[in-house]
Amino acid sequence: MKRVFALLAIAASMSVFAGPKEDAILAKMKEITKSPGISVQATPFPDLFEVHLGGGNIVYTNPAVDYVMLGNLIDPSTQKNLTDERRSELNKVDxxxxxxxxxxxxxxxxxxxxxxxxxxxxxxxxxxxxxxxxxxxxxxxxxxxxxxxxxxxxxxxxxxxxxxxxxxxxxxxxxxxxxxxxxxxxxxxxxxxxxxxxxxxxxxxxxxxxxxxxxxxxxxxxxxxxxxxxxxxx
Missing domain, CATH: 3.40.30.10 (Glutaredoxin)
Structure with missing residues (x-):
């Protein structure tokens, strides 16, 4: 967990997907990490949110930030690795x-x-x-x-x-x-x-x-x- 928060603390500045829950998660993460650069957005699953740490590193949390999860998010209906898809998108270059x-x-x-x-x-x-x-x-x-x-x-x-x-x-x-x-x-x-x-x-x-x-x-x-x-x- 310390490693997760260390990664969050050095995250680069990212755009934020606005919304009441996202804003609350963002505020909580800033409070925890003292970092201004965290990107948050909803996932397709209820009350599960993606936090981008920078460099394609992704974790997940709930609206109250009661936990922070590392790992891959899989859509069981399609067998798609949603984490890999997002990581690929975030890692794109010009x-x-x-x-x-x-x-x-x-x-x-x-x-x-x-x-x-x-x-x-x-x-x-x-x-x-x-x-x-x-x-x-x-x-x-x-x-x-x-x-x-x-x-x-x-x-x-x-x-x-x-x-x-x-x-x-x-x-x-x-x-x-x-x-x-x-x-x-x-x-x-x-x-x-x-x-x-x-x-x-x-x-x-x-x-x-x-x-x-x-x-x-x-x-x-x-x-x-x-x-x-x-x-x-x-």
Missing amino acids: FKSLPLERAIKTVKGNGQAKIAVFEDPNCGFCKRLHSELKKVDNVTVYTFLMPVLGADSVSKARGIWCAPNRAKAWSDIMSGGPIPDSNSSCDSSVVDKNLELGNTLGIQGTPTIFLADGRRLPGFVTAEELKKNIASTK
Whole structure:
């Protein structure tokens, strides 16, 4: 419970869904956490309210805030995970605002679909995703080098960014090929900027995929899963 309230206390400023019950919950939460930035809205279930903690973190409570619950809210009639759906909505980004010039651009087929992927060169699941991406056609992939797994990852990321052909260097290393030499005269500050960007976006692990409509797919996905998600992009 202390962890829940700690998360609430550092929640970023959010818009509030107005209503008497929501206002009362908001006031109670502010009283408990001394935080001005809590978002509250009703769920489809009577007297159960969602509290957004920021960063896609969600808890539930009742109008009197007698309890705070962690976990997934499931609609039994449809078997839908309502918490996951809300988290996906809250975690959306403005794809057009991403600094794509700081990513490695790879065009497959007509390149019509667009995705951005944050990856670490030493990430095993990133390498598995690289293999799956070979099965996906007609997509432009923007790879943001985000070396979160230590100094060796940072060194490899800098070497990839400074390679004459970044896309080839990235593909080679993800396929078990040679590691590019780091060029000390090359400006590889983009790697540091991408790490900052990842923190700003609340990325908690690699790979993390963003679809063109802003939806976030955290973790490894298969080619078929990715194709379905791309096809459903609005």
